[in-house]
Every structure is written in C-alpha cells, then in structure tokens.
Amino acid sequence: MKKIFLWCVSAFLCLSCAENKSALTVTVTNPLATERAGEMVEVSMSEVSDLLKLADTAQIVVLDKEGEQIPYQITYDGKLIFPVTVASGATAAYTIEPGTPAEVDVKACGRQYPERADDMAWENDLVGFRAYGPALQARGEKGFGYDLFTKYNTTEPILEDLYASELNPESWKKVNELRKTDKKAADELVKTFSYHVDHGYGMDCYAVGPTLGAGVAALMVNDTIIYPWCYKTGEVLDNGPLRFTVKLDFNPLTVKGDTTVVETRVITLDAGSHLNRTAVSYTSLKETMPVVTGIVLHEPDGAVTTSAEGGYMTYVDPTTGPDNGKILMGAAFPADVKSMKTVLFSPEEKKMRNNADGHVLAVSDYEPGSEYVYYWGFAWDKADIKTPEAWNRYMADFAQRLRNPLKVEIK
Template sequence: MKKLLLLCMTALFCFACNESKTVTVTVANPLAVERSNEMIELSMAEISNCLNLADTAQIVVLDAEGQQVPCQITYDEKLIFPATVAGNATAVYTVQTGTPEDVEVKACGKCYPERLDDVAWENDLVAFRAYGPALQARGERGYGYDLFTKYNTTEPVLESFYAKEVDKDARAKIAELKDTDPKAANELRNSISYHIDHGFGMDCYAVGPTLGAGVAALMVNDTIIYPWCYNTLEILDNGPLRFTAKLVFTPLDVKGDTTVVETRVITLDAGSHLNRTAVSYSNLKETLPVVTGIVLHEPDGAVVADAANGYITYVDPTTGPGNGKIFMGAAFPAAVKDAKVVLFPEQEKKQRNNADGHVLAVSDYEPGSDYVYYWGFAWDKADIKTADAWNRYMADFAQKVRNPLKCSLTSGRGYQN
C-alpha cells in the first residue's frame, strides 16, 4: 500500500451533477504490474459539488462489489482511500453519502516533550522519529531521521514504547539499584528500553551526526549543509489512514546567508514502507544541489545506487547481535542527476560516531519549488525478508511514483444506502 501522489483528472461532470447521488471513480493503471492497495487522492471540493453535500453530510467509498473501503478526509481537503488495480487495467469505485464504518487507526504520531521533543510516527508496518529543539538545546547533533522496527502487530506501538522508556518511577528505581544491585538495575533498564525487542520491534538503528534514514540536505562545493533538529512542529493529519506533519527548521547558513529556512511536510500512509516528503527552502537565492542520504555503517556494505531508475538502497547491519538487518531505501519521482557512495575521510568519520559515509542521490533544488522524494525501510524479521526482495520493492516503487495511477470522476447513479 504505497503512498503515491496521483494525477487525478475530472473526466465527465454533467450539468445535472448537483442532482447526482453518486460519483464513479475510475482508477487506471498505466503499468503492467498490479497496484495493490495504493492510496489515491480525490478533491473533496469536486466530490462535495457533485453530491451537493450539506456541511454535516457523511460519505462512504464502495468497491465494485458494493463493500465499504476505508477512507479519510485529509487536512488539505482530499478524500483518500486504498485502491487495487490490475496491470494495464482499470478499477471502479463509488463515492456516495452514507454512514462510514469504523476505520482502524493504521497511521498516527505525536510529539514527546518528555523525550526531548521527539516527534514520532508510525503505520502498520514501520515507525520513525525526528529529533526536536530540546535535543538541539543540549548540543546534540541530531541531523538525521531515526526509525523503529515493527512486527507481530499492525496496531500503534510507539506510545507504549515511549511510556516505558521515560517512566519516571522505573528510572528512579534504576538509579537506586545502580550502586546496590547493578544486575537488577540492568535487568530493569532492559525491561523498559525500546532498544530491546520485547516482541513488537525496537530502536536498533544508529543515526549519529549524519543524514540517518533519509534526510535531504543542500550541498555547497560538495559539502553537505547538515540541518539541525526541527524548530516548530504542526501535525496536520493523524490517522486513521494518513499521518502528516509539517516541520520547520532552524535557519541554515548557506554561503554566508543565515536566513535560509527549511520546511518539510512528511506524509506516511497505511501499508507503505516509505514516507513522502516535500522539502522547501525559503530565502534561498540560487539553485543548489540537494542530496538525499542514507548513512552507511560499513564501508563495503550492500548498496544499490540507481540514478537512471530513481532509487537507492542499503542493507544496514543494525546496532546489536540478533537484531537482523534493516533494508533502507529512497525513491524519486523526478530525474536524479547522480547516485553514489561517498565515504567520510578518516578525520570526519571520527566526528560522525564512526559512521563510514552515505549513499547519496543528487538532484538540483530550484528556489521556490518543492523537492519531493520517498524514504523508509523494511526489517528482515517482518514482511520483507531479503535484500533482493527489498530491491525489487524499491525498483517497483520508483516506477510507480513515476507512473502514477490516474483517476477520472463521473457523476451518476449507483449504489444506494
């Protein structure tokens, strides 16, 4: 279920639209491969106009068999729902007034001021976090995205992870036992830590002062301008099918100009391994290279850097024995100029917690535009077991974002409640 920005076209809205009881949505797949549970977006303004909706009216989405499909109306007035379309084929859905069934929350997140202002979010497959101003105030260089592996559940787990990790009573007990019973202190520490797998996943990924799991950054003279932690946060969508957050960052110093401000809008949909992220830089005076980076934790790790087909991948060794492998990746809907491994010089390696470098995808950022890309991961203890399977997933994903599903809307009569 991949979050893709769709090319949605209104095909036939007749003059009798306001008398219509239904809107038929025809979803066309231009690729030969099946598109399973991809999230599509429709304009609520067009839907409302065609159905002549009252302010309090509710709508439902039905598949070809007349069964309800989970849906959500987003902060930017889009109706989203997962669609499945065979290769080189079409599928038909119906939107009409009705009482929606309860939708299980699959994508959600929140800020955790009790954990140094982390913003953390998840869906049924994966989980992530970005570091906040309280961490930056301590002088820590939390430039990159972090991640939490997840398995054995499709339900949200991050609140329980954080609740245990920052439990004040447990932390006080650990401090008390540290001198009198170190073994008991260590056992209690492990029992509450999200760095230990308690059956639903864990944080076994090392970020350090790097781009981490897929942060984008400007470059000047082949030097990455690392972004600090976010400065302000606004959660725009919080489930059940989509999480969206807007992060505004501390001003950057770009060639002596200290007024350049980065804004990111991060979206994670149910069923997707990847976040969609739109990055913009205000006050930037000229076109500059922008890179998306994944940190390397071994100099000769398994990397795919495919600029022509628009994706990069890396097999991360994780932070401890028995924690498996994490398959990292990023995909790009627009052309990529270059994709390559860049290793740190030995001195810089020491400054970056002994990380070895990045695999980078290089593009150009035009002032006033959005740089859009997708980034995320899979874990070999969860649904994608091998690097080959992950590379196929990423190659297919890149093709899909470059060949989006196409939607046409037709007003007319159909299923009735």
C-alpha cells in the same frame, strides 16, 4: 484497538433532492504491467461535495465493486483519500455516495513527545519513524537525521507503548537505586522495559548520530553537506486513520554566508507503505544548488544498490546490538536524479560522526521557490520483507509507480 469514526464534518446528511447525483463513480486506471494493491488515491473533496450537492454536515461512504465499504480519510488540504487495488494494465471502479461510514482502525498516526526531548514520532501499520526536536538541540546534541522504529507481529500503533515503557519514571527510579549496589543487575533491569530491546512487537535498533540518518535531504556547497540539525517547530496536519502528515520548520541555515535560508519539510506517511513522501523547500535561497538525499553507512563496504535511471537506492544496515537482524534502507525519486554515489568519511570526519562510515547519496538540483520531493523509509528482515533482493524489487517497483501514477477520473 485504537479506532476512529470517519465523518465529513458532523453527523447528518442533507441533499437537495431533485437535481442531485445519488452517487459518483471513481475510475482508476493502472498504466503498468504489474498489479497495484493497497495504493492510496486522491480526489478533491470539494469536487465530490459539488457533484453530490452535499451540505456542510454531510456524510459519505466509499464502496468497492462488491458494494463493500472501504476506509477513507479527508486530509488537511481537502483531499479524499482511499486505498485501491487495480490489476496490471486494468481499470477499477469505486463508488462515492451519501451514507453512514463504518468504524475504521487507525493505521497511521503520531505526535510530538515533549517528554522525550520533543521527538516528533509517527508510524503506520508497517514502520515507525522520528525526527529530533528543539529540546534535544538545546542540549547541544546533533540529531541531524531521521531515526527508525522497527515493527512486527502487529499492525496496531505501538509508539505510545514504546515511549511509555522507555520513559517510565518508576522503572528508572528502581534502576538508579540498583546501580548503587549492582550495576550489572541494573543493566539487566533496563533491558526489561527499554525500547532498545525487542519485546515482541518492535524496537529502536538504528544508529543515527550526527549524520543524515535514514534519509534526510540537505543542501550541499562544494561537496560539503550543510546539515540542518533538529527541527525548530512542528505541526501535525493529518493524524489518521490512513495518513499522517507533519510540517517541520527549521532554524536558519548558513548558505554561502547567507544566514536567512530556512528549510521546511512536509512529511506524509500512508497506511500500507514502507516509505514517507517528503517535500522540502527553502525560503530566501538565492540560487540553484545541489541537494542530496542521504542514508548513513555503518559499514565501509556495506551492501549498497543505486539506480539513478530507475529512481531508487538501497542499503542493508547491520543494526545496533546483537541478534537484531538487518534494516533494509531505501529512497525513491519521482523526478530524474543527476547521480547516486557512496561517499566515505575521512578518518577525521568519521570520528565526528560517531564512527559512521559515510553516506550513500542521491544528488539533484534545488531551484529557489520549488519543492524537492522524494520518498524514504525501510523494511526489517524480521517483518514482512525478508531479503535485500525482495527489498530491491519493492523499491524498484515503488519508483516505477511514482513515475507512472494511477490515473483517476471522477464522474
């Protein structure tokens, strides 16, 4: 099992005794009439250090009300994050104090895969994702959208194994030799190691093509989407155990004749969540413009639920291949959304989009110099959320939590 030790900086603790606090209390209040379980909260690590008078080499622990350690992570931007559970309309208290942290399982992680055309792929204990990279674009492939990896029967990282199996050169050598004499047998051999086949813990059974895929945001001019293609450069900022964060920069877009507009995305996936937080910004944009979040439709009359007022939308995707179940897609929005709608492709565009049928779109405005923040992700009906009804409840609750955040006090 992949594990990591939690250290603030290194292995020793130094306190300046007399005037120091020995512990801090973090009080978390839930304003909603529903329980919040496993939700991640953030406090400033610099504030913790100042209040506890910690040296740069200090260690800390985070304790629940029973005095048991809970996992935490210090993020690239100086936040101390940890999961909390707070009953409906209630308050829960957690303690931060000097101590030796316990060993923690990695629940969120990822990396760039140069061996697979520069995929940037990441996962947590529930779901997996990837964004297509510069090597794929160099081949002329239009990998605009996010792709998905389903996951079940395990909470451990699976992407390393999936990629290693899919890309094993010895396996493909055997396939290519066999294809010379028996193509059907060669195809059957591929199924024994491909990540497009479920081997009991997850797979890639989602079709992206030249679309917005699983929830990419894009600017729009006169109802025409400006597709962003693949990312240009990527930097992993957080890599577990509880949060994965990656920054992706893109090649310049052409927006109303301006060829200097550059998109940046910061994508964050926390342990225990089906959805990624994504903050999108555009440099050099001269005016406020519509921005859409899109989920590709693989059926013209597919099961779509939209609630601009509630701040979420969902779609039931049929998946690729037989017997792969349904993928329950969704996006949620902390800020008001102008509209949500289904837009079907014309026959001509359908051919350009690998026979996808359209998008379900959430439409907002992007103001130059701001960030457009939204959440996107999925569930698989072979895993923990089995029905569209349960998924819609999850998404509605998630949106309500975004709009009614936990209140966190430290003293």
